[in-house]
Amino acid sequence: MHSDNFDLSTYFSRINYRERATDDATTLHAIMRHQLFSIPFENLDVQAGKVVSMVPDDIADKLLRQGRGGYCYELNGLFAMALEALGFTYRFVAARPMFYPARRPKTHMAVIAEADGRQWLCDLGFGSYGIRAPVALDMLDTDIMQDFDTFRLSRDARGNYLLKAMVEGAWTDQYGFDLSYQEWIDFVPANYLNSMHPDAIFVQKLLVIQHYPEGRFILLGDTLKTITAGRVEKQILTKDNIAHVLEDLFNLSALH
Numbered sequence: 001m002h003s004d005n006f007d008l009s010t011y012f013s014r015i016n017y018r019e020r021a022t023d024d025a026t027t028l029h030a031i032m033r034h035q036l037f038s039i040p041f042e043n044l045d046v047q048a049g050k051v052v053s054m055v056p057d058d059i060a061d062k063l064l065r066q067g068r069g070g071y072c073y074e075l076n077g078l079f080a081m082a083l084e085a086l087g088f089t090y091r092f093v094a095a096r097p098m099f100y101p102a103r104r105p106k107t108h109m110a111v112i113a114e115a116d117g118r119q120w121l122c123d124l125g126f127g128s129y130g131i132r133a134p135v136a137l138d139m140l141d142t143d144i145m146q147d148f149d150t151f152r153l154s155r156d157a158r159g160n161y162l163l164k165a166m167v168e169g170a171w172t173d174q175y176g177f178d179l180s181y182q183e184w185i186d187f188v189p190a191n192y193l194n195s196m197h198p199d200a201i202f203v204q205k206l207l208v209i210q211h212y213p214e215g216r217f218i219l220l221g222d223t224l225k226t227i228t229a230g231r232v233e234k235q236i237l238t239k240d241n242i243a244h245v246l247e248d249l250f251n252l253s254a255l256h
Helices: 008-014 025-038 056-065 072-086 184-196 239-248
Strands: 089-097 108-115 118-122 144-146 149-155 161-167 170-177 207-212 215-220 223-228 231-236
Touching: 008 056, 008 072, 025 072, 025 108, 025 118, 025 207, 056 072, 072 089, 072 108, 072 184, 089 184, 108 170, 108 184, 215 239
Parallel strands: none
Antiparallel strands: 089 108, 089 170, 108 118, 144 149, 149 161, 161 170, 207 215, 215 223, 223 231
C-alpha cells in the first residue's frame, strides 16, 4: 500500500510513537495500539453525503494532515502504508461481518501481517468490539485477553477463520474471513456500498469510536456510550452536545 503523501515520521508523530521501529512482532503490536488510541473510527464524510475516497494519497492526507479519522478501508489502509514503509510482509483480506441478523457480504477489510515467523490478524477499523492488538492466527480456540476485552479465534469445517468477542457475558460472532489475497481495488465496490447504500449503518447513523487503554468512547447517532474497564455509561445528546463531544472527546470538527 503506497502513497506519495505518506511519511513514516509524520505517521509516528500522529500516533504518538517514539520507540525504535523494525519489522518484528514487538513493533507490530506497538504501532497498532498507538494508532488505535490516536486516530478515531469515524464516518463524518458519509454523513455529509460523500463517497469515501479510496485514493491512497487522499487517505494519507486526511488522516495524517487533516487530523481526521476514518473507517476500515482508511484506517487499515493507513496502517498498511506504515507496514510497507517498515518492510513488513502483509496482505489485505475481505471479512464478512457476522453480528447482523441477516447474512451480509464481505464488506469489511482486515490486514494479515507476518512477523517473527507467525501470521497476525491486524484490524484498526472494525468498531466497538474490534481487536485491540494483533492476534496470531495460530492462537485458535483460546481466550485472548486484550485490556478489558476477551476475544477468540476459531476455524470452521471449510477452514475459514471466525473472530468472536465476549459481549455482556456471551460469545458473539464478529466477522469471518479466509486468507485469500485481496487487491486494494477489490474493496472499491464495498466502500461505495458502505458510503451510499441506505441499508448501510454508516449512511443511517453517525458513528464515531475512540479507543483508549481503559476502554472506548462510542458515539452512535445521538447516544454517547462510555466503556471503562467493562463499566458502561450512556448519555443522550442534543445536536449542540454532539458538536462539543466531537471536538472534546474525539478531536474532530462537527459534521461538514
